[in-house]
Amino acid sequence: MQKKLIAEFIGTFWLVLGGCGSAVLAAGFPDVGIGLLGVSLAFGLTVLTMAYAIGHISGCHLNPAVSVGLWLGGRFETKELLPYIVVQVLGGIAAGGILYLIASGQDGFSTAAGFASNGYGEHSPGGYSMTAALICEVVMTAFFLIVILGATDKRAPAGFAPIAIGLCLTLIHLISIPVTNTSVNPARSTGVALYVGDWAISQLWLFWLAPIVGAAIGAFIYKFIGKE
Numbered sequence: 001m002q003k004k005l006i007a008e009f010i011g012t013f014w015l016v017l018g019g020c021g022s023a024v025l026a027a028g029f030p031d032v033g034i035g036l037l038g039v040s041l042a043f044g045l046t047v048l049t050m051a052y053a054i055g056h057i058s059g060c061h062l063n064p065a066v067s068v069g070l071w072l073g074g075r076f077e078t079k080e081l082l083p084y085i086v087v088q089v090l091g092g093i094a095a096g097g098i099l100y101l102i103a104s105g106q107d108g109f110s111t112a113a114g115f116a117s118n119g120y121g122e123h124s125p126g127g128y129s130m131t132a133a134l135i136c137e138v139v140m141t142a143f144f145l146i147v148i149l150g151a152t153d154k155r156a157p158a159g160f161a162p163i164a165i166g167l168c169l170t171l172i173h174l175i176s177i178p179v180t181n182t183s184v185n186p187a188r189s190t191g192v193a194l195y196v197g198d199w200a201i202s203q204l205w206l207f208w209l210a211p212i213v214g215a216a217i218g219a220f221i222y223k224f225i226g227k228e
Helices: 002-026 035-058 066-074 078-103 129-151 162-179 186-196 196-200 207-225
Strands: none
Touching: 002 186, 035 162, 066 078, 066 129, 066 186, 066 196, 066 207, 078 129, 078 186, 129 162, 129 207, 186 196, 186 207
């Protein structure tokens, strides 16, 4: 269990550092910034690489909503759920701290630009409402769980699950970055919101509630359609 928890900490750290780091450090770099497409790909690559690296150790959840969804889907033990969520959040916070230390080394740095935090209303990249953000996060997380459960089903082609899951997360970001900056992961949201404070903390509830609800919906859908 100890090795599983360490693996989840490391994996979630990598997801937040790689995904949010690409948004904070590289997305808007003058002339050669990677943009939304690059950030979307970065998030997908963090999951793909870690799925191959630690999937055989911890299952590579890297996300409290995924852990809840896998638990509801009958793929995860109850006794491991809370410890997984705790270390995932801690991994996200640690990554947010490292990213803050790196980013603050640039003259004029300020978290006022958002620091890759998730938000709605005036803090949505595209100015989308709270309702739009809630619907988007629920639906995106539901489909993420359907892909995860389907790709890791014993009947699915072996060895390809990380690719499907990583590309799914990339696609989710391509769709929803303009709406919420894309969460679908409470640990990712918490990991940077704590360093912004203020509005990022006050809106954080949505990025816990919506992904968990979405994960539950996705788990129940797959249990129905995937039942042998």
